[in-house]
């Protein structure tokens with residue numbers, strides 16, 4: 001005797017790419033200053049970005065002192081939406097109720113979240129990249145949020161590329177390119193010809209004058225080594 | 236038949252690169268080819284174009300007067316005395332660029348569109364209000380660039396603005412057609428490495444090359460006499476501008492004046508002869 005009723009909701013697990021906000025110390029002034037500079041460089045950078053707060057980098061003492069309520073308020077001021085907290089250490093269950101965010105017992109590992117699992121179903125997987133076909137001109141800034149950025153033309157001096165993933169430039173890269181801007185150290189930059197003003201991966205940057213002199217003006221990739229050195233190699 | 240003029244902005248970002256010189260030459264060039272052409276000076280506050288065109292004494296009403304309904308468009312248009320089919324709309328010397336409004340500019344352009352084939356807009360320098368007014372309704376843009384880094388960077392910036400802040404960009408219409416015009420080109424200084432080559436400029440800006448105008452004494456002479464250089468027939472600049480017009484109208488022509496002149500054998504013989512004579 002089955003009663004025909006349509007369900008009001010369904011729950012499905014999806015691998016959603018989330019940014020993790022690693023708090024590196026508990027100096028709120030320094031935090032605000034850094035957020036402020038980032039905002040000035042890319043005003044929409046944090047807009048509507050859900051973040052998971054990670055406290056694993058804090059020393060136990062600082063951990064105690066961190067005012068999570070204030071932290072969440074500051075993050076929201078800059079457009080981020082704190083949705084969960086992980087590696088909270090000594091922070092107990094009480095915190096999450098006060099802050100109305102989830103407490104993740106099993107931290108999202110970065111490799112896990114960025115892996116794209118192709119589904120066997122008929123649903124077409126959304127591609128995780130943004131393609132730009134025109135020259136990116138001086139004064140323009142493009143940010144591929146949670147994506148790779150692919151530019152089929154040149155990037156002018158004074159232009160800026162930002163991506164959470166990799167950056168590919170099939171023309172000459174003359175401007176600035178910042179890959180893995182949300183902290184993905186696996187991100188790389190590939191370009192057809194490197195004349196960039198600045199390149200950065202996960203916040204580790206190098207100016208043009210610091211580029212290795214042995215580099216040939218041909219296809220180049222830039223990545224971070226285990227020791228977190230920026231490495232340039234001709235392809 | 237109802238005309239629908241093409242609006243062409245002559246722009247650059249940087250000042251002093253040759254926008255006004257080129258606006259005068261291109262408008263005369265198109266008019267001489269039989270197209271009804273009007274050239275508008277958007278450099279409000281400076282007024283250069285009428286001087287260059289040699290009609291400054293005939294300016295009664297200007298662009299701002301028309302925008303403010305202080306004069307009819309027909310009263311403000313000055314017919315060129317040398318070239319048929321050509322009219323000039325001067326800028327005001329007494330106002331500043333903020334007197335230009337989008338709606339005002341739009342209504343003038345709408346009125347001109349039905350009467351002319353080409354509307355040439357001579358842009359002021361910079362990337363602010365005045366420059367935006369000049370480029371906003373453009374169908375085509377001639378990016379005037381000197382072969383030096385600062386000019387190329389400014390042109391690049393302008394190309395970005397053309398592709399994002401103009402009417403065509405905002406309405407998601409077909410993008411503005413872009414042309415590169417390299418001006419004040421001096422092959423000798425390029426050879427010495429003091430200036431970028433046409434190839435370098437073209438490579439960085441990556442838009443079709445419409446023409447190369449050599450650095451020329453004739454241009455200076457022309458602006459002092461009020462006779463635009465394109466009318467100084469035998470001069471190199473005049474020929475280069477004429478080639479540019481032909482290319483704009485769809486002809487394929489090789490670029491001239493981009494290499495250093497080769498010294499011919501006879502001139503070398505001649506100069507050695509002189510040396511011999513003076514030595515002897």
Ligand SMILES: Nc1ncnc2c1ncn2[C@@H]1O[C@H](COP(=O)(O)OP(=O)(O)O)[C@@H](O)[C@H]1O
Nearest residue numbers: 250251252253254255256419449450451454455
């Ligand atoms: N091809 C050229 N050769 C020599 N001088 C030039 C040339 N083109 C422009 N000039 C000079 O450069 C100066 C600026 O030119 P102008 O057309 O007024 O530039 P803009 O309108 O871009 O400010 C003027 O003195 C002009 O005579």
Ligand SMILES: [Mg+2]
Nearest residue numbers: 254255278283
């Ligand atoms: Mg001018």
